[in-house]
Amino acid sequence: MSRRVMVLLTLVLLISLSSVAFAADATAESNAIAIDTIWTLLAAFLVFFMQAGFAMVEAGFTRAKNAGNIIMKNLMDFSVGSLIYWICGFAFMFGAGNAFIGSKGFFLSGSFEHLGLDIPLSAFWIFQAVFAATAATIVSGAMAERTKYSGYLAYSAVITAIIYPVVGHWIWGGGWLSDMVDFAGSTVVHSVGGWAALAGAMVLGPRIGKFNEDGSVNAMPGHNLLMAALGVFILWFGWFGFNPGSTVAGTDLSIADIAVTTNLAAAAGAALAMITSWIKYGKADVSMTLNGALAGLVGITAGTANVDNFGAVAIGALAGVLIVYAVEFIDKIHVDDPVGAVAVHGVCGAFGTLMVGLFATEGGLFYGGGIALFLTQLKGVVAVAIWTFTTAFVLFKVIAGTIGLRVSEEEELEGLDITEHGSVSYPDFVPLHWKSVKVSKK
Template sequence: MELDVQTLAAGIDTVWVLLCAALVFFMEAGFAFLEAGFIRAKNSLNIVMKVFMDCTVGILSYWAIGFAVMYGLDKAGLFGTSGFFIQGDFSHLGLRIPVYAFWLFQAAFAVAVASIVSGAVAERMKFAPYIIYSIVTCAIIYPVAGHWIWSADGWLAQLGMKDFAGSAAVHAVGGWSALAAVLVLGPRTGKYNPDGSVNVLPAHNMHLAALGAFILWVGWFGFNPGSALTGLDSNIARIAVTTNLAAAAGGTMGTLYTMFKYGKPDPSMTINGVLAGLVAVTAGTAFVSPAGAVVIGAVAGVLVVLAVPFFDKLKADDPVGAIAVHGVCGSFGALAVGIFAEDGGLLYGGGFHLLEVQALGLLAVSAWAFGVSYLTFYLIKKTVGVRVSADEELEGLDLVEHGIPAYSGNALNQGLDGLPAPDFGVCPAVGEIKQKLAT
């Protein structure tokens, strides 16, 4: 079979996008491990199940509704109105790859937004209401913001906003949705004292959290270079380099800053520093120099260390630091494009115009995400309820919501004094058992 150059190029691009889609989707394993490791063992299976819901009902929601809202024929620059269930004409997108390949890549982004929120609501949110939120995120919240920025006719795209792979459209949207969620949900029992002081509810497995972070880091090589939608653009190599440098700078500064501030390097801040650098550079990865990426990542690595205690002061209890990593550093990354972009950035003689556009776009998508998420959680709270009871929270969501523990070898699950393991269900004696174990 003879192939012309155009057909061959389209084939290469299709393979590239499918490979990058697989990398981005594999980031869900990273979210699952990271979040499970950062929380207590008794809730770790529940959080993995929530990430699975993003990958199941979330993907179905994006297939049925979200993709059409995001990339369908434009209505007033606000949302799409065609293409539901990936049906109809998508010629207006001007794709060189099959629409199915494009959809698969975009669907992986959609579920990532939902999984940002899953970590923030860990350890006290009911399972079934989370499914409702995952559907709303993938069908409405993320697609509308994405249409504004990435659809050619979106109102922010028309203004010239630059957000190459989603510091604003993905990460700020997910981060500020997470803030709305935890404000409605309230903090975990025992997290804050009456005087406002904070109790540490320690992570149960930092190795698991670190593995999750490494998986996310690798996945970002699909997230950012894949957003070029072509394997023939030599700039994908530079995008990969700026991505990696920002991650390295973020992790370095997260480590050094905690050494300076607390006297010891904090592993959780090294992990979140790396993620902060990745999140922050995502908007400008194709537009900034390698040196600019290092500066962006380094600033993000400090910002995340400062942001975590700031939200604790607000009693916005976020077990994994999702608000700090994605909300704060995603917002910074969107603004950083207006400063560090080699074409139009403030430091390159472009004046303040691009920075002003970036700020307007960031404010718009953040307000949209926060507002709709707050309303969604508020309505869930007033109808079916959003939070488990105090007794259920004490027992742990793995047993309460799913009937099995994540770790069958736990002392709590083995029983006491050599007796067989108790059949917990919702066990009123669990506090008594925990007290005996503690003594």
Template sequence: MELSIHSLATGIDTVWVLLCAALVFLMEGGFAALEAGFVRSKNALNIIMKVLMDCTVGILGYFALGFALMYGIDKAGIIGWSGFFLKGDMEYLGLKIPVYAYWLFQAAFAIAMATIVSGAVAERMKFMPYLVFSLVATAAIYPIAGHWVWSSGGWLYKLGMLDFAGSAVVHSLGGWASLAAVLVLGPRTGKFGKDGSIHVLPGHNLPLAALGAFLLWFGWFGFNPGSTLSGLDMNIARIAVNTNLSAAAGGTIAAIYTAVKWGKADPSMAINGALGGLVAITAGCAFVEPISAIVMGGIAGMLVVFAVPFFDRLRADDPVGAIAVHGVCGTFGTIAVGVFAENGGLLYGGGFGLLGVQTLGVVAVSVWGFAATYALFAFLKATIGIRVSVEEEIEGLDMSEHGITAYNDLECNPLAAISPVPSIGTLPVAKHRLAE
């Protein structure tokens, strides 16, 4: 086979996208570790099973329906109607890589969106209804939002919305879907007192949660630079730098602020602050300067610190902070593109045009995610039920849903059974935070 410059470039781009798809898929391992660490030990295996099912059921759903609804031919700008089961001619996509490589990359995004919700509903949602949500999220909820923004036929795409790698399409969508889910599902038993008090239900393994955050951070180097779809795009270096700087700023601000305000740096806030920075920069990583990435990440880190107790006061029980990290920071990051983008941003002489489009776009995507998820959860609640019994919740979902615990040696170690468990934030800090 004789190589040409064109075939060599195609080969490089294909390998690049496949490598980045693998990095994004690795983020599911990060989600699993993060969420398992943030929940109590009796629910660790259950949350990992839900993340695993996103990778199984979700991938099948995106293969059968999701990709077609997202990138199929469409004249109305709302939903695609071709390419089901990856069948048919897809030359209209104008890809420079095989459609299979592009599908694999997008499938990893789809399951990431569903997994955002898994953490928010942890410790009290039944396993089988969650599988239904995962299927619907990857087969319809995410693809329809993605079609609006990323398909050349989508109505927000035509308006000029900029969401390079998914602050709106993945994170804001998943974050506000999480809020809808927890409102229908209700809080964990014991989270809120009858007098309105908020109780800390500490996670069992913060080092595991931190490891999950590191894996997510690592995977983001596939999430953002990979969205160029080309290893020959020289902007991938700046995209990677912006991604890193925003995460660093978010984690730094969250740690310093909690240390100053409460006298101790809160580990959970530092972790989620870094993740908030990653979420916020995802829309604009290809369009902003590095100094803007630092500012955006720092603001996102502060937003996380304020948003977590805010949603607690709304009695929206989110054990991992998914609504704050993904919903709030995803919304902020999408809108911030209209301010900081070098081409069209408010601070660069672009006026309010792009800012208006960004705001309209993220509101539309968020409302869709919230409404669709709320309707689905309400339907499941009225039919098959979505919540385990109080007795099963107290026992733990590992045993009640799977018949086995994550840490079986606890039964043989009486000291482990009575040892204090670490908090999702040091208890002194958590008490101060919840008292506000």
């Protein structure tokens, strides 16, 4: 074989091998994008399922005559919220703009290249949309049993359009608080919902019969602890999308570590809430224990990717103790929160965000990082609390003075299922006079 032929064959072989290598690299990259996209979508679906968890918790912790109203509010939080977040919420949160708010990308139009996404924008949007709906639905429980349905819908639209997206832009969208650590939203999602819930409950006032003239508190037990427990299990399950899913990358193997810290914090929260209630009340309180699990989950959400397992247990355990006293404190200041949303999401959301400054393995005070990170976290917690409470309080006052926020005394006593929706959730167990009410035009 001539030398010329040998050289030609060698060149052909080299070109072929380089083509194979290039094709292999391209395939590996496309596979990674596919895995990340599927993971983000799966996580979004898990977070969406949390809507069912919130509905069950809130319905179970409230009275039977309002169960259908709770379900309607949770359903429409997501429905209205999805549309509003598509129209403008996502643009305000992640669109290019200034340090306060985004100003481009309405209706998911235009470029979002500044986000540096490896996954399709639509996958990222649906993941963020279910987070926005979570922030909105937190408020439902604190305002349960006495809120006018139309007024609540108006609030739900506004929090998804502007109140929540502004906070999200500050911390996750490149805004002025982007240096704080809030990996999956103890502050962005949960404390926003909690502080808005506090504002709503304060503007509404307590349910009829909740507080006596001497200031003492009357217990108003929910109608179904089994339903509430199912809701907590659904929320715990959904949190494995909420926290690990915030990587938006299935190829990021830290999702396993994040799942572990999430679970340990929830378990510690439930255990310590049970123990605290047992010591304090002489019985292991069911509702406090259920809320303890949620307190641990909310508390770990900010630092779930930044703390080790010991830190996760400590944060969850402290949140479990805190929730018992926070629920009592909310009652003592005469704020009627039927499900404990302010304590769970507002108080424990802020607490968990601050704990990152102590327990983060990089920068945390207990790990040799000094006080700088804690102060950064504190700045963010205070700023978000002021913004959310103020804007929500003004919003609820405006709604109360226009379309109305609270139902009449007669409607509250009758129950919102029949007075707001013309139906009852348990038709076989309602008082006889309800059975004479025409609930259908058929």
